[in-house]
Amino acid sequence: MRAFTLAALPFLISLNGCGGPDGPTEEHNSRGRGVLLVTIDTTRADRIGAYGYGGGGTDTIDRLAEEGILFEQALSTAPITLPAHASLLTGVYPSAHGLHDNGIFKLSEEGTPIAEVLRRHGFRTGAFVGSFILDRRYGLDQGFEVYDGPRQRMDTTVSERPAGRVVDRAIQWIDTLDLGDDYFGWIHFYDPHLPWTPPDLYRLRFDHPYDAEIAYCDEELGRLLAHLEKRGLMDELTVIVTADHGEDMDDHGEANHGVFLYQSTMHVPLIVSGSLVQKAAGTRVSRPVSLVSLPATLLRLLGIAADEMPDMVRLPLLDGDGATMEPATTAPLYLETYLPYYSHRWHPYLGLVSGKHKFIRGKGVELYDLVTDPQESNNLAAVRPEVVKGLERELQALLAEYSDLAWVVDRALEEGDRQALEALGYTGGAAGGDPFNRSLPDPHERVAGQKELNRARSLMIQANLMATPSTPGSQDPAKLERGRELLLQAQAILEDLTRDHAADPLLRLSLGEVKFGLGDHAGALPYFEQALAEQPDSVSTLFSLGVCYVQTGKTERALKTVRKAQSLDPKFSQAYMFLAWHHRENGNYGKAAWWMQALLDELEPGDPSLRQVEHDLALLERLMKQHQQAPTPPD
Ligand SMILES: [Zn+2]
The missing domain is CATH 3.40.720.10 (Alkaline Phosphatase, subunit A)
Known part of the structure; x- marks a missing residue:
């Protein structure tokens, strides 16, 4: 049993x-x-x-x-x-x-x-x-x-x-x-x-x-x-x-x-x-x-x-x-990857496994015998043209049988998001264009560059760890300096890559992030704006952009952008802290307290930032009392 x-x-x-x-x-x-x-x-x-x-x-x-x-x-x-x-x-x-x-x-x-x-x-x-x-x-x-x-x-x-x-x-x-x-x-x-x-x-x-x-x-x-x-x-x-x-x-x-x-x-x-x-x-x-x-x-x-x-x-x-x-x-099994296109603007791959064969179509075609060559080191496409032809027909049949259903949603094109973005001044069309445009780069020629991009991103993660204090409020100057050196190294790699990969969305986002980390908010801004056009609902990009706006004097835009991040992800703490900080800086303690209380309501028991938030809220309540203000919800 x-x-x-x-x-x-x-x-x-x-x-x-x-x-x-x-x-x-x-x-x-x-x-x-x-x-x-x-x-x-x-x-x-x-x-x-x-x-x-x-x-x-x-x-x-x-x-x-x-x-x-x-x-x-x-x-x-x-x-x-x-x-x-x-x-x-x-x-x-x-x-x-x-x-x-x-x-x-x-x-x-x-x-x-x-x-x-x-x-x-x-x-x-x-x-x-x-x-x-x-x-x-x-x-x-x-x-x-x-x-x-x-x-x-x-x-x-x-x-x-x-x-x-x-x-x-x-x-x-x-x-x-x-x-x-x-x-x-x-x-x-x-x-x-x-x-x-x-x-x-x-x-x-x-x-x-x-x-x-x-x-x-x-x-x-x-x-x-x-x-x-x-x-x-x-x-x-x-x-x-x-x-x-x-x-x-x-x-x-x-x-x-x-x-x-x-x-x-x-x-x-x-x-x-x-x-x-x-x-x-x-x-x-x-x-x-x-x-x-x-x-x-x-x-x-x-x-x-x-x-x-x-x-x-x-x-x-x-x-x-x-x-x-x-x-x-023993129907053929469909495979695809559009990540090359959506993340890097490279040509994507479609493929299938049918019996012992794997067929892959990108800018070129590949054919492997998975039984005798499981490592896929020997492309047989040139020597077995008749097999390639048959599998191409099978792929077309699969695509015809399993093509877009009526209920597909491209998140980037959701009407609510589009309107909100247009209100922010963005008109970029995410994920537009033809993925099968023959002029797109072959991923095989670009994948080495992607490794360099990954190397830069791992330097950025290390720099991030350096900048994170072991206890709140205690920054180690030596660590901060080391973090800055890592970011400068990452920036050099990324700028080198722009020569051949200028259209790569992940590269552009990374350049924005590295400049942001170095405090160059004006330099980061155009990269984040481009990244947002690619991924209009990216909460982290919206937030970073908000910080860049406020640092470059575009306060109204900053508030709208961060509010958008907060509404997309009501559990995103930094958006609340940003809004509370902004209102506090402007003497609107009631508004600041409202956002801090809203954050407190979202936090789960045991959240590591709970004590800090409670402490900040108590401080704001004292300031409200001094200035005879009451908690004020956002406009
Ligand atoms: Zn996964």
Whole structure:
């Protein structure tokens, strides 16, 4: 009956033992069905023990694989966090859901993610994400009664929440479940994504910090499962472990992921384990499968009609009820990356895997035999023109079958945002132009420059750490000077890159950030204005721009811009502090106090800035009294 075993057996035995003669059966029947989807960001299949890796620490995942089904050749749909997650939650390829990159696209309300269907069927639903890239503003929260993730922070790194904290929050939610509840939980760990900063305990145990990050996630997953066991929620639980994409780690000249469609970033772990697939325990599936198949698979296993997700790709991973493994179809699997275009203004890539072949079309074409050449080092396109022709036809057919759905929303073009931006004086069209314009650069020729850009950005992160005092208010002049030197180095790299990469949006944003860090607000301003035209709802860019405006005497614009940042992200503390500071400087203590109180209301218990905010508010209240002012809401 049990799907898999963990350490807390005595507790379970005592639970089952108190059921009387018919107890265990009744109890079994009254248990709700649980599905836990675990996505570990940026995790290559070949860094997991169950996939043959010897240098890591993935005991929990390996045990799930032993007791479940392991897909040896699982592929993501795009090597980018938001598009890939949108596919695995909606069952729709990026060519159809239209979320082609992080930050600028959003899933429409009309999309049907799996959580929405399960909630309709009475499941409790909770999502716990580790990165701001999956913030609810991008639309993946649909169908989740709880959607919990980190708030936006102001620095060059993306706001992330470590695995331990993600699991803490998930456990709080699990503790609200009753034994009879059906439930669907999505857990997203962001740790293996750069920067690699594992807890010291893990850093010391592994040769590579990437392995340490994965091991940390694995142990936190183990802690979560142990908690479910303790709560008596394991019997009817099914766990799916996968990743949104891998990491190139220089296999194909890319430091990270997103630019290319090679296996280093497309091949991900996929393990399905637990009660719904018990009959197939221990199976390894060797044919290629796509993560786009997860919703169709889950609906089939749960006995829910596929037409409840009408747009979904109907290629379940498993045939029948989970006991038989061979698929009825070996349809080609679609791949894409538009990150080269949206982040760098380079030519994008489309591709597919069909049987043993991978076909990639960028400015040129590439063909690989994944069986004899899994490293994709030998491009066969020139010697197998007939295969290329056939696969090009298959790609066209895939694109025709899975093209833009009516509900696609380009976030950058949302009417409310557009109006707000026009009010601010921005008329730039984000994401305009033709991605397949032949004059766009070939990413292969530009990826070395991207590495230099990454080097500059990591210098900026180090400089940021230097500028952050260990205790509030204590700045170490030597550290500040060192931080300034790092920023000057970064600036030199970036300015050097503008010769060949002047149109690169990330380069322009980085130049704005580095000048901002050096206190050159007038110099930073045009870069932030351009960056905002690319990503009109970027809260951090809006805020930086607001600071540049106020520092260059454009106060009205500054206030409008920061208010926009605050309204887009009501949990963005710096916007409140800026507005409070501005009003205080102008003697409007009542307005300043209103913003400080609003911030206090947004802060969660235990927030590290809580005491400082309370202290500032008390100060403002004294000033209000002295000047006979009352708290005043904004105009
Ligand atoms: Zn990712």
